[in-house]
Amino acid sequence: MKAVVCKKYGPPDVLELREVQKPIPGDKEILIKVHAATVTRGDVILRKLHPLLAVLLSVFGVKKMKIPGVEFAGDVEEIGKDVTQFKVGDKVFGTTTGLRFGANAEYVCVPEKSKQGVLGLMPANATYAEAAALPVGGMTALYILENADLQAGDKVLVYGASGSVGTFAVQIAKQVYDAAITGICSTRNLELVRSIGADQVIDYTEQDIHEDGITYDVVFDAVGKLTASEAKTLLSENGSFLTVKKPTRETLENLSALKSLFEAGKLKPVIDRSFLLEEIVEAHRYVETGRKRGNVVVPVTERGGL
Ligand SMILES: NC(=O)c1ccc[n+]([C@@H]2O[C@H](COP(=O)([O-])OP(=O)(O)OC[C@H]3O[C@@H](n4cnc5c(N)ncnc54)[C@H](OP(=O)(O)O)[C@@H]3O)[C@@H](O)[C@H]2O)c1
Numbered sequence: 193m194k195a196v197v198c199k200k201y202g203p204p205d206v207l208e209l210r211e212v213q214k215p216i217p218g219d220k221e222i223l224i225k226v227h228a229a230t231v232t233r234g235d236v237i238l239r240k241l242h243p244l245l246a247v248l249l250s251v252f253g254v255k256k257m258k259i260p261g262v263e264f265a266g267d268v269e270e271i272g273k274d275v276t277q278f279k280v281g282d283k284v285f286g287t288t289t290g291l292r293f294g295a296n297a298e299y300v301c302v303p304e305k306s307k308q309g310v311l312g313l314m315p316a317n318a319t320y321a322e323a324a325a326l327p328v329g330g331m332t333a334l335y336i337l338e339n340a341d342l343q344a345g346d347k348v349l350v351y352g353a354s355g356s357v358g359t360f361a362v363q364i365a366k367q368v369y370d371a372a373i374t375g376i377c378s379t380r381n382l383e384l385v386r387s388i389g390a391d392q393v394i395d396y397t398e399q400d401i402h403e404d405g406i407t408y409d410v411v412f413d414a415v416g417k418l419t420a421s422e423a424k425t426l427l428s429e430n431g432s433f434l435t436v437k438k439p440t441r442e443t444l445e446n447l448s449a450l451k452s453l454f455e456a457g458k459l460k461p462v463i464d465r466s467f468l469l470e471e472i473v474e475a476h477r478y479v480e481t482g483r484k485r486g487n488v489v490v491p492v493t494e495r496g497g498l
Contacts, residue, residue, distance in 0.1 A: 352415025462486025
């Protein structure tokens, strides 16, 4: 099969599209024909990991990633003899978190029950590209927001509202919690952030967000650029500061919540650009700029296209 291989840690051109052996599922594993995958900020971080950090992580059992690509959507092609919850032909989506062989490939093999990653049936009305773009940003935003004790009408500031986590945070805070959202982004993203449900938008290139003196019940830093002391000046008396810098967990409950929200028309991943497997180096270069809008998709087959 064709797969992107990460030869060593380093810049985008350490990635190479190669012919590698198609994986064979073990008894508790599922082989998936990938139709669409993505390139996330996490993929970029893992690809350029400092070698010393990689050594440190290996002490804790984290092995070097061989094939990148955490998110995927595709069809179950084969199942191991002990698999009970999926069958051949199921349309599935999920993540390869914690595994060495990711989804920037024609096939990916995942355990039915993973220690860190998740696998579920795709939303019935989603394309493969949409389903692939849901899990990481969507579960991150859900996990962080569910720890905030949000009430209807609460004022929520989403800082970095145009990125993957940011676009999901705006939609979830609005649709699930009925909060009043202010999104912060640059000029070119104002319309996008408004279109996904922000009640107010602030252009951080034109306005100092601290100058109007408005305070919020929740400040959600979705790009990891606000310090706690900066956030404090934006918070009301008992307000909470939420940030993507804190670790989160992927859960089957949250994957299933994303499926339900998508099926109910309450959540849609923002898809910025798509790159073929052959264009993986360019895709990583683009995501590494830190300027993508929502998510970047990798269609692996024609059916995985936008
Ligand atoms: N904790 C977790 O489990 C977890 C999970 C996923 C991601 N993350 C982390 O969360 C962060 C965001 O990930 P992501 O994939 O959502 O990012 P992303 O999509 O790459 O974010 C890009 C967006 O950020 C905006 N942006 C860049 N600088 C900004 C600034 N100074 N102020 C406001 N907006 C700015 C850009 O808009 P403009 O071009 O308009 O500025 C762009 O739309 C990353 O650090 C990632 O590692 C954490």
